[in-house]
Amino acid sequence: MSTLVYINSRNGLSKGDFEAVTYAKKLGGDITVVTCGGESNDSLARLGEYGASKVLVDRSVTSNDSQQIANVVTTAAQTTGANTIVFSHDLVAKAVAPRVSVKLIAGLVPGAIDVPNGDTVKVNVFSGKAYGFVKINTDKKIISLLPNSLQPEASGSACGVEEFDGQAGDPRIKVLNVKKPEGDIPLPEAELVVSGGRGLKGPENWGIIEDLAKELGAATACSRPVADVGWRPHHEHVGQTGVAIRPNLYIAAGISGAIQHLAGVNGSKVIVVINTDPEAPFFKAADYGVIGDAFEVLPRLTEAVKKFHASN
């Protein structure tokens, strides 16, 4: 049994990468990690702590061209004889994993949320409203792990890092410009999220959302109507047609909780809802509810968090 894990190390290593290696360790067998780009050997060697026995790095690939990365992953899978390939189900994996699936004739399970039971893997379906159990029919298997589905576990020591020629081929996608998001914490990876809806009444009132987010170290988000009228950028829209997130804590202020919004957040571990309307449907999906005016409750909550941080 041999497992290959692809990680995207272009912006350094993230929690999702450690989760993917931890997941591979739970499958058993030998683990090789393959990656592209310029991350230092010292940094990549840390993946050994989570269970990798070595890291292969192809430094010739300098972009997120899914075709090149898929070639490198395929070559690594053939070199190592891997029967399972694990991805962290991030934006780049969503482009790369399907290509590898076709090239290797390996069934792909996108968005796994648990370790397999035999050949069957649990996933979220219907935008988190249900679970599905997917059987992989092929000999080689690809599992793309939904971030925040398990805790990374470090127990081993650093591993070796080897330069690798993954026969990437020429890039066919030319990168003209890279734009970083405005917020400090990218929303899909955030563990804590503070979100506002139409109840906030206007973009000029977002300071109370941002203050609480800053105090918690959380990312900010919004509901669809707020993004549609341009109060907040589209990349902050969580819901059925925006971003689906599954943070540890989701605090929603002034959001009624339409079913389309819930579809984007119902994977959250804990949901706090603040709304003036006791009949707001969101309370049915919440763990903690506060019936009150966001303009009063949010600053009070920010102060309470401040006090908590000062005493801990």
Place this chain on the structure above:
Amino acid sequence: MLNSHSILQKNSSMNILVCISKSPDTTSKIAFTDGNTKFNENGVQYIVNPYDEWYALVRALELKEANGGNVTIVTVGEASDEAVIRKALAIGADEAVRIDAAPVDAYFTATQIAAYAKDKGFDLILTGKETIDYNGSQVGGMIAAEMDLPFISLASKLDVSGSTATADMEIVGGIEEVQVELPAVISCAKGMAEQRIPNMRGIMAARTKPLNVVSPVDASNYTAFESYALPEAKSACKMIDPENMDELVSLLHNEAKVI
């Protein structure tokens, strides 16, 4: 002279394929039958998957309106899916193709579309970023792999000039502005276009637009859904006094253990 004119026209006009899928209406009740092995379609209204419709199809129509050309929609599905296809035609697609098979998994679906598209000379093949039922985000990348085409995933902006497409592609930690020579496969996400509501003229016109039914090719399925489950019901929401946010913070720390 006439000849060179027609070549020019060919270079600027676009032949676009938009892959659409049906999905249950966003307000559908999610339930299962047959010992939790099948989605319960009882009372479920099917719509065009929003990502396919709002972003891929509408952007294809805008590109056609700007450059001239033709927009074909393709779906892998059974005869009962034709209502959904007519809806996409009513929004403005020129013609539709239904590959006559029940879609089994993403690989099966992608193989059908790639087999259909391979000799049709499409400049652009657009998909939505995922369907809202199975949320797989796989078909676009698989079509690209089968046709050996470049793939821009999760594009939130798309422009075409001559035979070059420029797009904003969502990546880990930001957005890359990228350029690719056509033909290419592009999956479309929020930001690319605004939803269009079909008007009466569009709905009438859709009735007579060509809808070609083609036979599927042989393809295996790599994966299969064996069963489904519904999440356990949430325990009742604990209400907190709006004056007492210290209590909420304490519960989040001691009980929920999230801060």
